[in-house]
Amino acid sequence: MNDAVQPLLEVRNLSKNFGAVQALSDFSMVVHPGEVVALAGDNGAGKTTLIKTISGVFRPSSGEIRIKGEPVSFTTPQEARDKGIETIYQDLALADNLSIGANIFLGREPMRRALGFLPVLDRRTMAEAARETMAVLDFHVSRLDAPVSNFSGGQRQAVAIGRAVYWNAQILIMDEPTAALGVPEQRKVLSLIRQLKAQGRGVIFISHNLQDIFAVSDRIIVLRRGVTAGERRISETTHDEVVKLMVGG
Amino acid sequence: MTTTESKAPAGEAHARPQADHADRAKSLVQRIADLRAWLFLAALIIGFEVWARASFGGTFILNPFNLQSIAIFAVAPLLLAVGQTFVIISGGIDLSVGFIMGLAAVVAAHAINAATASMGMPLAVLLGTLAAVLVACIPGFINGLLVSRLRVPPFIGTLGMFGVARGVAFLLAGGTTVPVSNSFFATIGNGRVMNVPYIVIIAIAVVLVMHYLLSQTRFGQHNYAIGANPQAARRAGIDIKWHQLRLYVLSAACAGLAGVLYSARFNAGAAQAGEPLLLDSVAAVVIGGASLFGGSGTILGTVAGALVIAIIQYGLVFVNVEPFWQFIGVGVVIIISVLIDQAQRRFSGGRQDE
Numbered sequence: 001m002n003d004a005v006q007p008l009l010e011v012r013n014l015s016k017n018f019g020a021v022q023a024l025s026d027f028s029m030v031v032h033p034g035e036v037v038a039l040a041g042d043n044g045a046g047k048t049t050l051i052k053t054i055s056g057v058f059r060p061s062s063g064e065i066r067i068k069g070e071p072v073s074f075t076t077p078q079e080a081r082d083k084g085i086e087t088i089y090q091d092l093a094l095a096d097n098l099s100i101g102a103n104i105f106l107g108r109e110p111m112r113r114a115l116g117f118l119p120v121l122d123r124r125t126m127a128e129a130a131r132e133t134m135a136v137l138d139f140h141v142s143r144l145d146a147p148v149s150n151f152s153g154g155q156r157q158a159v160a161i162g163r164a165v166y167w168n169a170q171i172l173i174m175d176e177p178t179a180a181l182g183v184p185e186q187r188k189v190l191s192l193i194r195q196l197k198a199q200g201r202g203v204i205f206i207s208h209n210l211q212d213i214f215a216v217s218d219r220i221i222v223l224r225r226g227v228t229a230g231e232r233r234i235s236e237t238t239h240d241e242v243v244k245l246m247v248g249g
Numbered sequence: 250m251t252t253t254e255s256k257a258p259a260g261e262a263h264a265r266p267q268a269d270h271a272d273r274a275k276s277l278v279q280r281i282a283d284l285r286a287w288l289f290l291a292a293l294i295i296g297f298e299v300w301a302r303a304s305f306g307g308t309f310i311l312n313p314f315n316l317q318s319i320a321i322f323a324v325a326p327l328l329l330a331v332g333q334t335f336v337i338i339s340g341g342i343d344l345s346v347g348f349i350m351g352l353a354a355v356v357a358a359h360a361i362n363a364a365t366a367s368m369g370m371p372l373a374v375l376l377g378t379l380a381a382v383l384v385a386c387i388p389g390f391i392n393g394l395l396v397s398r399l400r401v402p403p404f405i406g407t408l409g410m411f412g413v414a415r416g417v418a419f420l421l422a423g424g425t426t427v428p429v430s431n432s433f434f435a436t437i438g439n440g441r442v443m444n445v446p447y448i449v450i451i452a453i454a455v456v457l458v459m460h461y462l463l464s465q466t467r468f469g470q471h472n473y474a475i476g477a478n479p480q481a482a483r484r485a486g487i488d489i490k491w492h493q494l495r496l497y498v499l500s501a502a503c504a505g506l507a508g509v510l511y512s513a514r515f516n517a518g519a520a521q522a523g524e525p526l527l528l529d530s531v532a533a534v535v536i537g538g539a540s541l542f543g544g545s546g547t548i549l550g551t552v553a554g555a556l557v558i559a560i561i562q563y564g565l566v567f568v569n570v571e572p573f574w575q576f577i578g579v580g581v582v583i584i585i586s587v588l589i590d591q592a593q594r595r596f597s598g599g600r601q602d603e
Contacts, residue, residue, distance in 0.1 A: 093485070106470075107471070
């Protein structure tokens with residue numbers, strides 16, 4: 001891509017081992033603003049280790065992570081989140097019984113004073129933020145007070161993404177975001193990813209579905225047994241080539 | 250507010266009205282299910298009223314003495330149940346509340362007797378009450394540690410504390426009841442203002458505070474989130490261990506207050522004060538609309554649940570039915586209530602808790 005632009009995220013020579021098991025070795029990648037980078041690879045190739053290291057769950061054994069050129073080191077996922085790295089988990093970290101707004105603000109709920117003295121949850125602010133955030137993602141929900149269990153899988157995925165967007169995540173790591181969804185819902189999630197891209201955010205997109213990867217990504221990095229098996233621009237590669245990289249042909 | 254909704258892209262338009270329709274049907278069913286405790290309550294009141302008029306030409310619910318008796322009757326189970334509501338919504342259960350109540354009743358009696366010797370009666374009551382509630386918080390704190398730090402399942406941890414609190418309470422009471430000699434305490438337990446007993450006023454105040462805590466604060470919001478999806482709560486940065494610790498202390502404090510009011514009402518502390526009330530407290534919460542899987546329930550629902558139980562128990566006595574029918578009545582209401590909950594879950598779908 002454009003090398004003159006400061007990358008959002010730079011991973012340099014990252015290694016991670018668990019005892020004698022080398023889960024990831026000497027891995028490097030960059031994500032630029034407005035870029036979707038796909039991570040592909042068979043089970044056990046090191047994708048999960050990589051994203052957990054970037055998002056602060058694991059500490060790297062060696063190597064460096066830089067955000068906008070500045071070296072960072074996370075000891076908890078919260079620290080990564082504070083630096084703008086948000087992970088959207090496959091199993092959707094939502095509280096089903098709460099509204100969209102309550103989910104967006106979970107753990108950092110806004111308060112107001114009722115009758116001038118009594119601190120109470122500011123539900124109106126939460127609902128308002130929910131409506132605006134979902135509108136940014138081009139999702140229009142009619143019932144903002146309904147628990148998210150009332151919504152479809154794609155809408156719930158949008159809520160999880162919306163939460164990240166509201167808290168101004170610059171880099172979104174999405175682990176199999178389309179895996180549990182029907183085809184129309186998958187399309188909706190892919191269009192969400194395009195929106196994030198248009199807003200200048202960086203997306204790391206993990207999927208087993210090559211069709212989805214080719215539909216939204218700018219680049220693809222294939223991992224095999226903890227090392228980079230290849231990195232290609234989507235416009236310059238084919239399904240066959242990617243599959244060969246994955247299985248080691 | 251509504252302008253953006255009308256600006257929704259045309260491509261989605263065909264799907265939305267249908268979804269809205271389903272939403273509305275769902276929310277109607279949900280609303281009925283949410284209100285079931287109040288519907289039970291209305292049905293019971295009407296039923297007993299008709300029964301009373303038909304069998305001896307008197308009124309049941311319009312009789313102020315009956316209302317007062319039912320309210321007094323409901324105080325202790327209600328106080329246990331409001332604490333229990335928080336615990337059950339978080340996905341736990343507190344089996345120790347009955348004997349924590351007994352422990353607090355005994356401690357209150359001893360403490361007030363000891364304090365009355367050296368100070369004014371109201372001050373002695375205040376200090377004795379504080380002492381009893383604080384002592385009640387100790388088993389609650391241990392419950393919290395067991396569940397949050399040592400990952401003991403709440404059912405087992407609080408069952409253990411059920412036994413410990415029971416034993417300690419009987420030991421402190423010397424195996425008997427502990428009479429209190431403090432007329433101020435007796436007034437609180439049996440006095441009334443404008444025909445409303447003081448202990449009922451105290452219970453209403455506690456209910457209001459707990460309702461506020463559950464529905465309007467972060468603590469309450471996090472309680473719902475933890476009950477629905479602990480992992481999501483943890484990822485959102487909520488300190489689940491700290492939350493659980495406070496939760497079981499809160500439940501124990503409610504039970505402690507119930508114990509103090511018991512001693513005030515009967516002028517004596519007894520270790521077995523709350524023995525029959527544990528199951529009533531759980532039943533009130535469940536009839537009130539909470540799910541034992543966690544994640545749902547309200548304080549106002551629990552109030553209705555506690556009143557349902559109190560009215561069944563008192564009403565059956567009033568219409569001269571053998572008291573054993575109470576157990577059957579409460580049991581049947583619990584089962585119907587859970588059946589409604591299951592039906593609503595199936596109808597509204599969405600949730601994946603098997």
